[in-house]
Amino acid sequence: MLERILLVVVRALFLHDLRMLRMGSLALTLPHTALVYLTLSQPSISLVMILVQHSTYIISGMTGLVLYSSVLASIPASWMAFTQALLDAASGGPGSPARYVEIWARSYAASSAILYLVHTLNPSEISYTLWRLTQSCSTALSPLLIYRAISGLLSEAFETITTHRLKGVPPWRTLAILIFRSAEVSEMMEEGSYSHISRCRPRPLYSARGLALQALILAIDAVLFIASQHLY
Amino acid sequence: MRRPGATARGVIVTAGGRNIVRVEDFHVEGGELVAVIGPSGTGKTTFLRALSRIRRRGIRVSGSITVEGSVTIIPQEPWYGVSSPYVATELSFSGLRIEELTSLLRELELEGKEFKATTSLSAGEAMRLAIASAMASGSEVLLVDEFSSYLDSESRDASIELLRREADSGKAVVVVDHSPWIVDYADRVYVSIGSTIREYSAKDVMEAYRDVYKLLEELAPPKPLDDIVLEARDLKYRYPDSQEILKGVDVELAKGSIAVVRGRSGSGKSTLLKVLAGVYKPSGGKLSCMCKRLLVPENPLFFLSEPTVAEELGGDKALASMVGLEKAFSNPIGVISSGERRRLALASAFKRGGEVILVDEPTVGLDPWSAAKILRLLVELALSGVGIVVASHSEVLARIANRVIEM
Numbered sequence: 001m002l003e004r005i006l007l008v009v010v011r012a013l014f015l016h017d018l019r020m021l022r023m024g025s026l027a028l029t030l031p032h033t034a035l036v037y038l039t040l041s042q043p044s045i046s047l048v049m050i051l052v053q054h055s056t057y058i059i060s061g062m063t064g065l066v067l068y069s070s071v072l073a074s075i076p077a078s079w080m081a082f083t084q085a086l087l088d089a090a091s092g093g094p095g096s097p098a099r100y101v102e103i104w105a106r107s108y109a110a111s112s113a114i115l116y117l118v119h120t121l122n123p124s125e126i127s128y129t130l131w132r133l134t135q136s137c138s139t140a141l142s143p144l145l146i147y148r149a150i151s152g153l154l155s156e157a158f159e160t161i162t163t164h165r166l167k168g169v170p171p172w173r174t175l176a177i178l179i180f181r182s183a184e185v186s187e188m189m190e191e192g193s194y195s196h197i198s199r200c201r202p203r204p205l206y207s208a209r210g211l212a213l214q215a216l217i218l219a220i221d222a223v224l225f226i227a228s229q230h231l232y
Numbered sequence: 233m234r235r236p237g238a239t240a241r242g243v244i245v246t247a248g249g250r251n252i253v254r255v256e257d258f259h260v261e262g263g264e265l266v267a268v269i270g271p272s273g274t275g276k277t278t279f280l281r282a283l284s285r286i287r288r289r290g291i292r293v294s295g296s297i298t299v300e301g302s303v304t305i306i307p308q309e310p311w312y313g314v315s316s317p318y319v320a321t322e323l324s325f326s327g328l329r330i331e332e333l334t335s336l337l338r339e340l341e342l343e344g345k346e347f348k349a350t351t352s353l354s355a356g357e358a359m360r361l362a363i364a365s366a367m368a369s370g371s372e373v374l375l376v377d378e379f380s381s382y383l384d385s386e387s388r389d390a391s392i393e394l395l396r397r398e399a400d401s402g403k404a405v406v407v408v409d410h411s412p413w414i415v416d417y418a419d420r421v422y423v424s425i426g427s428t429i430r431e432y433s434a435k436d437v438m439e440a441y442r443d444v445y446k447l448l449e450e451l452a453p454p455k456p457l458d459d460i461v462l463e464a465r466d467l468k469y470r471y472p473d474s475q476e477i478l479k480g481v482d483v484e485l486a487k488g489s490i491a492v493v494r495g496r497s498g499s500g501k502s503t504l505l506k507v508l509a510g511v512y513k514p515s516g517g518k519l520s521c522m523c524k525r526l527l528v529p530e531n532p533l534f535f536l537s538e539p540t541v542a543e544e545l546g547g548d549k550a551l552a553s554m555v556g557l558e559k560a561f562s563n564p565i566g567v568i569s570s571g572e573r574r575r576l577a578l579a580s581a582f583k584r585g586g587e588v589i590l591v592d593e594p595t596v597g598l599d600p601w602s603a604a605k606i607l608r609l610l611v612e613l614a615l616s617g618v619g620i621v622v623a624s625h626s627e628v629l630a631r632i633a634n635r636v637i638e639m
Binding site: 147188 | 288303307309472506539
C-alpha cells in the first residue's frame with residue numbers, strides 16, 4: 001500500500017521531462033491558482049478551470065499527469081468529504097449527498113491548482129530570479145538542488161520500500177534506512193555541487209509555446225471568473 | 233600566465249588519529265591527465281577530497297596542498313555530480329543558451345537529451361553530463377572519482393577520450409580508478425597501496441594487478457540442477473512516460489544456475505530485474521515463478537534493514553565468515569565499505585531463504601579483488617541451490633554465467 005501511494009506521489013509530481021508547460025513563468029501560473037481559489041465557493045467554475053488545466057497537460061504531451069495528479073488530488077478531497085460526513089453523523093444525522101460532493105469538488109480543485117504550480121515550476125526561472133536578488137550562487141542553486149534531491153530521494157524511497165517488501169521488512173525499519181540514506185545523499189550532493197557554488201551565471205530557459213499556453217489558460221480563467229461574478 | 237594544476241607534498245590525511253592516506257609527492261598541471269589507481273579502501277577518494285579542499289567532519293589534513301585554478305569534483309556516483317533536475321537547467325546554470333547547450337550535448341553524444349530529467353539518465357549519460365557541466369562552468373582542474381565504476385566499456389571509452397581532450401586543451405585532469413585500464417590514457421600513474429600514494433611506471437602497475445587477473449581466470453559457472461524455478465516468455469514493459477523498454481524478453485532459470493543479463497547502460501537491465509522480481513507488472517508476456525524472490529538493488533544499502541552486520545545476518549557467524557565479514561560482524565552498516573555492504577546484502581538474501589536472488593550490478597564500484605570475492609560468493613550461493621539472475625555491464629560476469637541474456 002505504502003509503495004503504491006509513493007509511486008502515485010512520485011508520478012503525480014515528477015512524471016515527464018522538461019516539457020513546454022514546465023518552461024513557462026510563475027507570473028502566469030500563480031494567477032491561475034489564485035483564480036481557482038477565488039472561485040472555490042462556486043465549485044462548478046473552479047472545476048471547469050481545472051478541466052482547462054488538464055487539457056493543457058494533454059496538449060503538452062503530459063497526459064500521464066492527468067491521471068496521477070487526479071488520483072493524488074482525490075486523496076485529500078475524499079478525506080475532507082468523509083470526515084465531514086463523520087462529523088455530521090456525530091452531530092445529529094448525515095447531510096445530503098450533494099453537500100459531500102461539493103466538499104469533494106472544492107478540495108479536489110484546490111489540490112489540483114496547487115499541483116499545477118508544482119507541474120509548471122520552471123526551475124531555471126526561480127534560480128535566475130534568486131540570483132538576481134542575492135547575487136549568491138549557492139542561493140541560486142538551492143531550488144535546483146532541492147527539486148533534484150526530492151525527486152531523487154522519492155525514487156530511492158520507492159526502490160527501498162519495494163525491496164524491503166519482498167524481504168518482509170516492517171515499514172518502520174525501512175524508514176530508518178531512508179533517513180540514513182538521505183544523510184549520505186546530502187553529503188554527496190554537497191560534493192557534486194562544489195563547482196556550482198563558487199561560480200555561476202544562471203540563465204532562465206523559456207518556451208514560447210509554453211508561455212502562450214499558460215497565457216491562454218489565464219485568459220480562459222479570466223473569462224470564467226468574470227462570468228461567475230455576473231452569473232451568481 | 234598562471235597555469236592550472238595541483239601539487240601535494242608530504243600530505244597525511246587522518247581520521248580519529250588513524251592514517252587514511254599519505255602522499256609524499258603528487259603533481260598535475262594543465263595539459264596533463266594523471267591517474268590514481270589502487271584497491272578500494274586505500275584512501276584514493278579521501279586524497280581527491282583533500283586536493284579539492286572538501287573537508288568532511290573528523291578529517292585532518294597536514295602537509296602542503298597547492299591548487300591553481302577553479303576546481304570541479306565529479307563524485308563516484310555520477311548522478312551526484314549533477315545538481316539540477318533537468319539536463320538543460322544543469323547547463324543553463326553556467327550561462328549556456330539553449331542553442332549552445334544543444335551543441336555541447338551533441339559533442340558529448342547526448343543529443344536529444346536536453347529536456348530529460350537527470351534522475352532518468354543512465355550512469356554513462358550522467359557522467360558525460362557532469363563532465364559537460366564542468367566544461368560549461370570553465371573549471372580548470374577536474375577531479376574525477378572512481379571513474380569507470382558505473383560505465384559500460386563503450387561509455388567508459390567515450391568518457392575517457394573526452395577527459396583526454398579536456399587535458400589536451402590545457403586543463404589539469406586527475407582520474408581515480410581501481411583498475412589499470414586507464415594507464416593507456418594517462419600521462420602519469422600514481423598507485424595507492426597500503427594507504428600510501430606514489431608514482432609507478434605503467435609496467436609496475438600491470439605487475440601489481442597480475443595476481444587478481446589469475447584469480448578471475450580460475451572462476452567457472454556452477455553446475456545447474458534440472459528444476460526450472462523462474463520462467464518468462466516474451467516479457468514487455470513500458471514506463472508511463474517513455475517508450476517500451478522491454479520488448480519481448482525470454483528468461484529460463486534453473487535451480488542452482490546463474491543467468492547474466494548484459495547490455496549497455498540504460499538498456500533496461502535493472503527494469504528486467506524489477507519485472508522478474510514482481511516489483512513492476514509486465515505490460516505484456518508471461519512470467520511464472522512460484523518461489524521466494526529477493527532483489528538486491530544496485531545500491532545494496534536499499535536491501536539492508538538492520539543496524540548492524542550481526543543483526544542483518546541474524547547472528548549467524550558462520551555465514552558472516554563465508555562472505556568474509558567476520559571482522560566486521562559487530563560493525564554498524566553505516567561504517568562498512570561498499571564491497572562489504574554488497575557481500576552482506578547477498579548473504580542476507582541467502583539467509584532469508586531466497587530461492588531466486590536477483591542482483592543488480594554486483595561488482596560496480598569494487599576493485600578487482602573485491603569483485604572476484606563477490607563472483608565466488610555468487611557461485612557458492614548457486615551451488616547451494618539458489619537460482620541467480622545478475623544484471624551487469626561488466627564483461628567479467630560472463631565467466632560465472634550458465635546463460636547470458638543480451639539486452
